[in-house]
Amino acid sequence: xxxxxxxxxxxxxxxxxxxxxxxxxxxxxxxxxxxxxxxxxxxxxxxxxxxxxxxxxxxxxxxxxxxxxxxxxxxxxxxxxxxxxxxxxxxxxxxxxxxxxxxxxxxxxxxxxxxxxxxxxxxxxxxxxxxxxxxxxxxxxxxxxxxxxxxxxxxxxxxxxxxxxxxxxxxxxxxxxxxxxxxxxxxxxxxxxxxxxxxxxxxxxxxxxxxxxxxxxxxxxxxxxxxxxxxxxxxxxxxxxxxxxxxxxxxxxxxxxxxxxxxxxxxxxxxxxxxxxxxxxxxxxxxxxxxxxxxxxxxxxxxxxxxxxxxxxxxxxxxxxxxxxxxxxxxxxxxxxxxxxxxxxxxxxxxxxxxxxxxxxxxxxxxxxxxxxxxxxxxxxxxxxxxxxxxxxxxxxxxxxxxxxxxxxxxxxxxxxxxxxxxxxxxxxxxxxxxxxxxxxxxxxxxxxxxxxxxxxxxxxxxx
Amino acid sequence: xxxxxxxxxxxxxxxxxxxxxxxxxxxxxxxxxxxxxxxxxxxxxxxxxxxxxxxxxxxxxxxxxxxxxxxxxxxxxxxxxxxxxxxxxxxxxxxxxxxxxxxxxxxxxxxxxxxxxxxxxxxxxxxxxxxxxxxxxxxxxxxxxxxxxxxxxxxxxxxxxxxxxxxxxxxxxxxxxxxxxxxxxxxxxxxxxxxxxxxxxxxxxxxxxxxxxxxxxxxxxxxxxxxxxxxxxxxxxxxxxxxxx
Numbered sequence: 009x010x011x012x013x014x015x016x017x018x019x020x021x022x023x024x025x026x027x028x029x030x031x032x033x034x035x036x037x038x039x040x041x042x043x044x045x046x047x048x049x050x051x052x053x054x055x056x057x058x059x060x061x062x063x064x065x066x067x068x069x070x071x072x073x074x075x076x077x078x079x080x081x082x083x084x085x086x087x088x089x090x091x092x093x094x095x096x097x098x099x100x101x102x103x104x105x106x107x108x109x110x111x112x113x114x115x116x117x118x119x120x121x122x123x124x125x126x127x128x129x130x131x132x133x134x135x136x137x138x139x140x141x142x143x144x145x146x147x148x149x150x151x152x153x154x155x156x157x158x159x160x161x162x163x164x165x166x167x168x169x170x171x172x173x174x175x176x177x178x179x180x181x182x183x184x185x186x187x188x189x190x191x192x193x194x195x196x197x198x199x200x201x202x203x204x205x206x207x208x209x210x211x212x213x214x215x216x217x218x219x220x221x222x223x224x225x226x227x228x229x230x231x232x233x234x235x236x237x238x239x240x241x242x243x244x245x246x247x248x249x250x251x252x253x254x255x256x257x258x259x260x261x262x263x264x265x266x267x268x269x270x271x272x273x274x275x276x277x278x279x280x281x282x283x284x285x286x287x288x289x290x291x292x293x294x295x296x297x298x299x300x301x302x303x304x305x306x307x308x309x310x311x312x313x314x315x316x317x318x319x320x321x322x323x324x325x326x327x328x329x330x331x332x333x334x335x336x337x338x339x340x341x342x343x344x345x346x347x348x349x350x351x352x353x354x355x356x357x358x359x360x361x362x363x364x365x366x367x368x369x370x371x372x373x374x375x376x377x378x379x380x381x382x383x384x385x386x387x388x389x390x391x392x393x394x395x396x397x398x399x400x401x402x403x404x405x406x407x408x409x410x411x412x413x414x415x416x417x418x419x420x421x422x423x424x425x426x427x428x429x430x431x432x433x434x435x436x437x438x439x440x441x442x443x444x445x446x447x448x449x450x451x452x453x454x455x456x457x458x459x460x461x462x463x464x465x466x467x468x469x470x471x472x
Numbered sequence: 473x474x475x476x477x478x479x480x481x482x483x484x485x486x487x488x489x490x491x492x493x494x495x496x497x498x499x500x501x502x503x504x505x506x507x508x509x510x511x512x513x514x515x516x517x518x519x520x521x522x523x524x525x526x527x528x529x530x531x532x533x534x535x536x537x538x539x540x541x542x543x544x545x546x547x548x549x550x551x552x553x554x555x556x557x558x559x560x561x562x563x564x565x566x567x568x569x570x571x572x573x574x575x576x577x578x579x580x581x582x583x584x585x586x587x588x589x590x591x592x593x594x595x596x597x598x599x600x601x602x603x604x605x606x607x608x609x610x611x612x613x614x615x616x617x618x619x620x621x622x623x624x625x626x627x628x629x630x631x632x633x634x635x636x637x638x639x640x641x642x643x644x645x646x647x648x649x650x651x652x653x654x655x656x657x658x659x660x661x662x663x664x665x666x667x668x669x670x671x672x673x674x675x676x677x678x679x680x681x682x683x684x685x686x687x688x689x690x691x692x693x694x695x696x697x698x699x700x701x702x703x704x705x706x707x708x709x710x711x712x713x714x715x716x717x
Contacts, residue, residue, distance in 0.1 A: 024662045368660050371616070390529075449658040452661060454668070463492055
């Protein structure tokens with residue numbers, strides 16, 4: 009159980025010492041901030057837009073049962089097969105079943121964090137199928153056999169040179185630092201895969217209850233090809249993706265693009281409502297929608313934190329988080345990294361295993377301030393801490409805070425502690441910054457202030 | 473209501489680290505508020521707001537400390553807190569901490585009369601010009617709790633704008649956390665330090681001689697790093713600048 013926290017600490021130490029890596033991430037996210045601010049300014053009233061979005065998602069999540077049944081019924085009316093998966097395992101089995109039934113060999117996939125969440129690619133590959141990621145960033149990390157670094161920018165941690173080397177090694181291409189040429193290399197490799205793929209798997213950005221439609225937003229056209237070319241299309245999505253009405257997209261599409269990538273709107277915005285209908289010339293013969301719970305309903309049952317289900321996976325909270333910017337995406341070792349990941353992972357994968365992410369925060373609140381759907385992220389981190397300490401307190405910590413309370417509530421005792429701090433200060437110099445230093449966690453990298461001879465209270469008393 | 477027409481009894485809340493390590497901050501506050509004609513009340517037995525236990529998840533232990541604060545400040549006319557972070561604890565988090573307890577109403581009452589120092593001067597007293605003079609280039613660091621929990625972006629800048637011979641140069645990312653975060657700084661020192669390094673670099677880039685803040689805890693983090701780096705830039709609390717003449 010402890011290994012998750014140990015691994016987190018080891019990785020944090022490693023990345024924080026890699027100045028080049030930190031610089032790369034901070035530069036990239038600095039550019040994002042400039043673009044985001046430009047696009048935010050195009051909204052008549054960004055705070056009001058956030059409020060409207062939060063209210064819409066509140067409505068969607070608080071009537072989730074109704075919206076989901078409406079959504080499913082309308083999809084089914086057009087011949088879509090809707091599957092309900094309560095766990096990751098069920099979802100994998102459902103998808104494997106569909107793929108086997110369609111006698112598929114190769115699968116093309118567009119970006120889906122839910123697929124990462126249920127480790128879908130591993131399951132499909134293990135069962136002998138070829139799966140190819142078609143989003144450029146995802147394709148790159150897939151070739152590297154890595155998890156996505158960021159919810160929205162999966163390969164943001166790599167330089168052009170590193171991508172060129174990867175392509176040369178894996179695809180036999182000539183080295184190049186030109187982004188256009190690199191894209192063309194991936195494009196040539198991927199075009200062939202679209203044509204030969206038997207099944208296309210996509211995620212979803214929104215699920216429209218009113219019309220029974222999936223909304224997918226993207227910048228590369230790869231999700232469109234994934235949906236259009238193979239005979240069988242599968243969409244995997246979390247149940248929280250619901251929006252009540254089609255017109256809600258008028259707010260949510262520009263908002264997602266702005267908060268997520270600093271764009272006014274993503275390049276391609278598509279709606280899918282079913283398989284090829286009679287008289288239509290294209291589209292898949294079969295369309296399957298897999299709705300994933302995977303403990304989202306547990307989060308729904310928590311009145312304090314259910315607004316975490318408002319999340320539209322824009323990644324804005326990662327982008328502004330000073331922790332994320334200094335430790336990077338892989339250090340979290342979770343599907344969802346950054347503040348939203350630290351909030352929901354304990355709910356999805358176990359509080360005691362993942363509570364360290366809630367503690368690994370200065371609670372600065374930059375995430376909450378930026379979240380387009382107003383999730384109270386940093387306060388949820390506090391609640392996770394409280395819940396974990398209640399459920400399984402650390403004995404040393406509990407004792408420390410009990411003792412501290414005794415000292416703080418007794419002025420005489422506090423005065424003695426103060427006097428001792430002053431007395432021990434010269435001795436502290438002998439061990440300062442070494443392993444013997446009781447304040448090593450601080451003094452390893454930072455100096456401590458000198459304790460002055462006269463405290464505020466001493467001074468106050470001289471006036472009396 | 474202007475300072476001249478109405479004098480109050482102001483109760484000062486001096487947190488442990490200000491009492492022990494930064495007494496000048498509290499002393500400056502007393503001087504400033506007395507100069508404005510107000511009477512200062514300092515309850516000596518209050519040293520901690522209970523935030524470390526609260527932030528670590530130990531709410532029962534936090535309440536042990538906070539209950540005393542609540543009782544002792546019940547009848548105060550106005551409470552001024554010498555830290556944005558402790559201010560947020562009293563004003564924003566006590567109502568959470570005491571929700572569904574017999575003290576819930578007390579916590580709400582206290583919240584309504586708590587002020588962080590700069591907010592108190594600029595918004596409650598309506599005073600921004602204290603006649604201070606500080607001939608230096610400074611940059612201001614927004615402590616996260618003061619900024620985001622209490623919503624205090626403007627008061628400190630309004631106060632600094634009136635200080636004679638002071639030049640304020642805003643740093644890039646003034647609102648980015650310094651990495652202190654209480655127990656976080658000791659639990660995850662490598663992350664805390666990395667965040668502090670980013671803060672110091674962006675402050676240093678302004679060419680300012682002083683980094684000013686209204687939270688001594690942020691300044692302890694920043695000064696601790698600057699000293700270790702042998703960086704000549706100094707940190708100073710807003711109250712210390714305002715008390716200079």
